[in-house]
């Protein structure tokens with residue numbers, strides 16, 4: 076639905092109904108393995124890739140933007156770790172800026188992943204999946220359900236720019252400034268498997284658990300897959316006999332509740 080009027084949420088391929096959350100912009104047609112995005116007052120198709128879940132299966136899939144892009148980093152100035160006061164390091168005088176050294180411009184083609192769902196951890200998640208995507212296996216068919224895709228392509232490109240800049244910030248040496256451009260050549264949606272575990276989503280290709288309270292729609296997304304944050308989410312982790320593990324299950328809204336297992 077748009078502010079201009081109604082958009083009929085039907086697949087342009089098979090005519091089947093499209094399901095999602097109220098704020099979603101991206102809708103999966105499981106019959107055609109196509110993702111439809113709301114663009115203005117119509118739906119336009121996007122290619123869909125689906126990663127294989129691990130041997131234990133998965134709770135569902137989360138949408139990520141998969142941007143094949145040309146990235147360019149220019150005017151990259153850094154301050155060497157050992158550099159002290161500018162007056163002590165005259166050899167680093169570059170373009171009149173004391174203590175800074177400029178790296179040559181870099182241009183490369185790469186595949187960048189950014190979450191298409193709302194999360195506070197968009198950059199960390201995107202960085203990790205961008206690094207590990209080469210290790211994922213890809214399925215020949217798409218998932219039967221996907222929800223929470225509410226990040227537009229324009230916002231995904233902005234997120235990808237921040238991701239590339241953030242990657243530079245984490246390089247050795249102290250980054251002073253850099254200009255980053257990301258020119259997408261091709262965009263599609265990747266359906267990435269996740270499993271609901273204690274406290275959050277375990278996403279394929281991402282080592283740390285994504286806490287429920289860092290996802291805007293965790294509760295609604297889980298609901299699409301017949302799960303609830305309020306019901307205990309059973310972890311596969313075994314706790315050694317005699318030990319008590321005490322931790323907090325974050326809630327999507329309100330405070331947390333203590334869960335004790337032994």
Ligand SMILES: [Zn+2]
Nearest residue numbers: 086089104107
């Ligand atoms: Zn269809």
